[in-house]
Amino acid sequence: MQNKQKKTNQITGQNNINSIEVVAKDFPDLLSFWVEVYFRYEVTTSERSQKEQRRYLNIFLQYMKAEVGNTLRSSWTPRLSADFIRFMQSQLNADTGGCYCPR
Secondary structure, X not given: OOXXXXXXOOOOOOOOHHHHHHXXXXXXXXXXXXXXXXXXXXXXXXXXXXXXXXXXXXXXXXXXXXXXXXXXXXXXXXXXHHHXXXXXXXXXXXXXXOEOOXX
């Protein structure tokens, strides 16, 4: 018996910024909000991949909150992202013994 994996359609909404602007109009400019917009309008990967993506994004949001005290989009910097990657690479996964984050 052959194991057939379901293919996921990876066609996005072609950066439909108008719909995003409407959604964002009355919401705070928090990265957690933009993560949800990203998953709603742009992500087309499998459920398993989305679960991993959400996991890493949530870890990043927790890290950001601890480091800068908020998750405002204006507080997100390239330096913070680089620090987060270094942090993740330094953390060992208890299950595998490897790092949490791909190098």
